[in-house]
Amino acid sequence: MKKIVLGLIATMAIVVLGGCSSGSDETTSSLETQVSDLKTENSDLKKKVTAYEGLLGLDETDDSEESSDVKDSDPSSNELSLNEEGSFRSGEKISIKSIEENPNLELYEPKDGEHPVVVTATVENTSSSPLSFNSQAFDLYDGNSELCTFDASTYDNNIPNSIASGKKATVIIHYSAKGNGPYSVTFGNASWSQD
Numbered sequence: 001m002k003k004i005v006l007g008l009i010a011t012m013a014i015v016v017l018g019g020c021s022s023g024s025d026e027t028t029s030s031l032e033t034q035v036s037d038l039k040t041e042n043s044d045l046k047k048k049v050t051a052y053e054g055l056l057g058l059d060e061t062d063d064s065e066e067s068s069d070v071k072d073s074d075p076s077s078n079e080l081s082l083n084e085e086g087s088f089r090s091g092e093k094i095s096i097k098s099i100e101e102n103p104n105l106e107l108y109e110p111k112d113g114e115h116p117v118v119v120t121a122t123v124e125n126t127s128s129s130p131l132s133f134n135s136q137a138f139d140l141y142d143g144n145s146e147l148c149t150f151d152a153s154t155y156d157n158n159i160p161n162s163i164a165s166g167k168k169a170t171v172i173i174h175y176s177a178k179g180n181g182p183y184s185v186t187f188g189n190a191s192w193s194q195d
Helices: 002-056 152-156
Strands: 079-081 085-087 092-101 115-125 139-141 168-177 184-187 190-193
Touching: 092 184, 092 190, 139 168, 152 168
Parallel strands: 079 190
Antiparallel strands: 085 092, 092 115, 115 168, 139 184, 184 190
16 A cells, blocks of 8 residues: 555656646746846847937046047037037037027026026037937036026927937027026036136
8 A cells, every 4th residue: 555655646746846847948938038038128228328328428438537529639628619519429519509698588487586598509410320319418507607497498499309310400498597697508528608
């Protein structure tokens, strides 16, 4: 009787172990597929992060390096005048055309004691692929070096989400400023100042 019971237990063990091993192959294959999909998605996300860092003028390899590739290698060339172009590694050529106070502009989120300032910029995509664009990557500082507030009324203008390869866009950005000029606009490490 003991031999029959032991035989049945051994048979059941073989059947159970056999069932586990075949499910394991399917599970392994499914996990390998998921890992492959996640690696592909991770690669795509890394490319997007790199594109956004380029848009913001950031250098992924070393934060202490200059992030703008202004034509001159002289660090002082990051200080630009209005209408002067700055070129960036991410493929933009940017020129700030004007910085003007506009008391007639109605801001969406005005604060007491602040007044509207309008920045007009030209952005050209010199890369071979579309360039993501975010007008909030620009900062405006007043004459006291105080950061001005980006205003949502900017989106009433024709602000692109991306700029096609080889194309230019003129963007008009609204800010709310506490102080007066001379103003300066920054993008990455480049800065355009009023004279």
